[in-house]
Amino acid sequence: MTVLAGLRLASPVVVAAGCGGTGRELAAYGALEALGAFTTRTITLDSRRGGPVPRLLETPSGLLHATGLPNPGVDGFLATELPWLLQQRARVVVSVAARSLGELAELARRLGTAPGVTAVEVNLSPPDTGPEPELMMAREPFQVGAAVAAVERELPRGVPVLAKLRPDAVRVAEAARAAVESGAQGLVVGQALPAAMPDGRAAGLSGPAVGPLALRCLTEVLGAVDVPVVAGGGVATVADVRTRLALGAVAVQVGAALLHDPTTAARLVAALDPDATSEETPS
């Protein structure tokens, strides 16, 4: 049984923010209930349309994305998407980002009072905010701390705050410490990395290409703090999951791999189920 920040999860396999659609599309390929958790795409206070096309590009073994974080805003999310997810008995981690600490607190307040939110994940370094209002990017440890504290303060007991850190190997341990000191009950390592499209436009890079970079951040963070750590970035195969759990992560997040094969999460859940008899290796 996977325990993350006091939460009991059915599986160590968690869907990463922004890679599971609204949940409905993913449900066609496997019950959401069987997942460790479903992380929503990043939700902001006001709705966002997202950026111009092309929003995604293929790179060698990776995907570049500059979606601009399109989302219906927290009210739209609470009204239409959350109820459906809860009906599926999904564990819902809501990813949030904001333009200011005040907005972040407001988001946490609304999510904290909505029944059914399992945890809140603070997106501390959106790599692809696009042309719409700039979102906060926690560059320094004190900014990480401030953002986490702003959310933590507003959440009721039992709804933990997870901090999703910027995957810079050299700095991530400091950021991890700052997040934990400010109340993060779990950490997510493996945000998309800041990258550029061939025309120079800023974007995030995800997928198997970045796996070894995320893994390094994972080892740095595991060496720095004692809270549970969720390992994201480049997870696609059972071997990827086992590597991360063996190093000390309590769970993994699966993102870009779902865009290539929507059954990835369901197959990893099945392969890692301790009750499963055979273990096929999803590719």
Added chain:
Amino acid sequence: MTVLAGLRLASPVVVAAGCGGTGRELAAYGALEALGAFTTRTITLDSRRGGPVPRLLETPSGLLHATGLPNPGVDGFLATELPWLLQQRARVVVSVAARSLGELAELARRLGTAPGVTAVEVNLSPPDTGPEPELMMAREPFQVGAAVAAVERELPRGVPVLAKLRPDAVRVAEAARAAVESGAQGLVVGQALPAAMPDGRAAGLSGPAVGPLALRCLTEVLGAVDVPVVAGGGVATVADVRTRLALGAVAVQVGAALLHDPTTAARLVAALDPDATSEETPS
């Protein structure tokens, strides 16, 4: 004609440090003379044996490496490798790293007085120093400045110092400014990224997988400073080169691609030669 820090190069295609062997092995696949320059593997004051095996691992579209920077030391290099390279009429950029600023200055002194060294490239962030004595890693801008200044001071006029920066998109502009203020006459963007092997061992990640990350650093650096910038990281095809030159780089470095196809540099040189009639695209 490519001009880099006052040097006239025959081509904008430069071999990256540590990926061209001693030069002899690469020469089998194309004349070194035709290259923009040949960058040596990083040379240290004393010789280094390098780290344990496995030193390299394949990752999706990338190579993980923890070679530990094996090299014959500066005296061995000057005695055996440099003369041969000069005989081939290669333009030789010598990559250096050290345990201290004093060692770095000493290295620069010896290289500066050796006839034939085209430029010195300071390896500011070796991602894979292995079990032997730790080498300096310039984490903060002031450390970048100090390292560059230590080398610059010792080099004669006409032998420029190039700073090879750690490819962290969020911090690289600061590092670039510090390097230039301390006398760097050119910058190299695209060191391998800090990564980990599946067993958690620290390593560098290179190859097409990291191209979009290096590209982002390139755009950050081009926006921050006015000196010529050499773009490394993930270069494998003519399109990769053109993208980087179009964004403003004066030259590119080719590393991991040579390990996959030793003719890569020669083919890029030929394809980019303005006098060439046809332009085949090396894959």
Added chain:
Amino acid sequence: MTGSGPASPVHVTGEVLASKRIGAFWHLTLVAPGVGERFRPGTFLAVSVGSPDEGRTRLGRRALWIHQVRPLGGYAATVQVVVEPVGPGTRWLAGLERGDRLEVTGPLGRPFALPKEPVSTVLVGEGYAAAPLFSLAERLRERDCPVTLVLGAPDEARLLNALEARRTARAVTVVTRDGSVGARGEIADVLDEVLRRAGADVVYAAGPTPVLHAVALAAEAHGAWSQTALEQPLTCATGLCHGCPVPVVGEDGVARTARACADGPVLRGDRVRWDDLAGARS
């Protein structure tokens, strides 16, 4: 109009049963259990580039219209697709041989909505994108809807199944850019005339965005409904990545953004904000 809910897709390892070159296109017949069974005209499938046994460097999916679903070689519902090789993915597909395996997800997206009454219909398709119109024509005929077909292409090699078209449709108009077969010109040139002559109530269209835009405008001018099957660059093709925005107007008149793959590919022509859609003007 009925039946425009999203398809319920499956993700399977499929196999090539046959591959045949016709003109500039490769016609592939695939065994992809579950995909054909769930098919409705206007839905598509997505394939991964590269053999299922190999590590893949290309993570984006490649979308293909489902052309026909037929029992063949002992399989209840083989799936036919038409591939025009234009880039690495479609070239890889064209190089597949009988017995080769590939990852297939489908049917994807919302199909063409079918009329409840036997109304007059015009079906417009350009190039390979005419693929979904033939099975659509069959369904319409089953509902006693008169079908008029307009097929366009740059040249004869890229004109899909003009012969088969004459079997399913009451009237067929063929237009090629180089005049190699049918009238010389663009689909847009003949639309008004065809819609008028057919007394069109509904116009169905699949093709490049400019063709769809022209169809939407012509339908509106004739007081007809239009159902346009959009092709936009897709990455996941399954609705997960939000990478395929289409600017639309909702029933409530409010501007929204739909996903081409999951909320489309078929959208009502009068709901798409064509002027804001990338690639709308060619």
Added chain:
Amino acid sequence: MTGSGPASPVHVTGEVLASKRIGAFWHLTLVAPGVGERFRPGTFLAVSVGSPDEGRTRLGRRALWIHQVRPLGGYAATVQVVVEPVGPGTRWLAGLERGDRLEVTGPLGRPFALPKEPVSTVLVGEGYAAAPLFSLAERLRERDCPVTLVLGAPDEARLLNALEARRTARAVTVVTRDGSVGARGEIADVLDEVLRRAGADVVYAAGPTPVLHAVALAAEAHGAWSQTALEQPLTCATGLCHGCPVPVVGEDGVARTARACADGPVLRGDRVRWDDLAGARS
């Protein structure tokens, strides 16, 4: 001993002329212009995994001994290699068919040094690694060196060309771990006896590290030279990456690190510091 300088390699797009399964191995015949022409026994070639037309996710090369070079099908010097599928790369190779293309670099590395005098030689090979010994045996016979062959394998399916061996060698000893053919046991068990009986002056060996180590020790005990062809995990295979360190002792008695691919693969057995070599003890 002469001729141990490095080979002068070329990098070409090769083509599969034939592929044949024999036991557990695939024997591939390749057209790779320039590689066969430059071949000397003990050199190898490196291939890239994946078709030259596709983006490749695996950047490391796969090393293969050059087994034979023969004129065939109008080509002056086709290259034969023997592949045992053990992982993704070798499985991909085993799946290639006539006409498939692949990137080939070779010949690589330093070959076996040949004696100037007609001395008595023993050639020892295990599994597919015996591949380079057959052309070596031919060259040695041309120099009037008596050749004794020791071939080992886990089982008969992994025993290379025992029949062909009898044509080239004066005496052949076969050992398999399961006793399915020849004596049951390990190569190491028979070395002393064979070397003594042959009065060996030079022992040539190719196979897993423990076999090479045993050969080096046995040769030393008999006062013979040994030439060991090492297999170490390679990445570039061309000497560029320094990823394949082999601890050696130089002529001057100083401990050094050689590169298995560029300074080897053939090294004098008495120069390798076997105890410091990864994989030396199995």
